[in-house]
Amino acid sequence: MAMIAMILMVIGVFFFAMGTLGLWRFPDVYSRAHASTKCDTLGGGLILLALALKMGFTPAAFKFIVIVLLLWITNATAAHTIGRSAYKNKYPMREGSFTWKYQGGDEQ
């Protein structure tokens, strides 16, 4: 069981590294939000589930599961709020990316 937990933790750290790489390399706010929050949620969930697997069937494992559920709910909500705030304040997209009619218009 410890071997499976180690493999899951390595995969989780890999997703964290990819999220950080996306945060550095992507061109505008929206793509950075996409890369960072999605990979971050997956990496944290994998590492915490690996620790819960290693614990076995104990109250500590239940607390790990609670933290995972909390992270999944709060990260999605925070990413939505950040993207909505950026969009309503008309943060610019990258040149040449797909835009729709509300970007730059007066109506919200």
Added chain:
Amino acid sequence: MFTEFALGIAVSLVLLMFCCLGRAIIGPTAIDRVLAINIIGTKTVVIIAVVSDVFGEVFFLDVAIVYALISFLMTIGVAKYLDTGTIS
């Protein structure tokens, strides 16, 4: 063996956290900084959980839960402040 491995995981997460701190410093807009700080909060929660497994202290998990809630509140508050100009 698993303890040393978990310590290595925690150290690599700290190094990734410093990379995110660089984006928070040079970020061209305020939203970039908020994103970077949000990731740093998530990594802190995971590091506290890993350290609780390393030291065998179960009550660190309560600290992790509270830190996740406070980080979420900070992100929501800053995003709302950038959106509307007030928090109320």
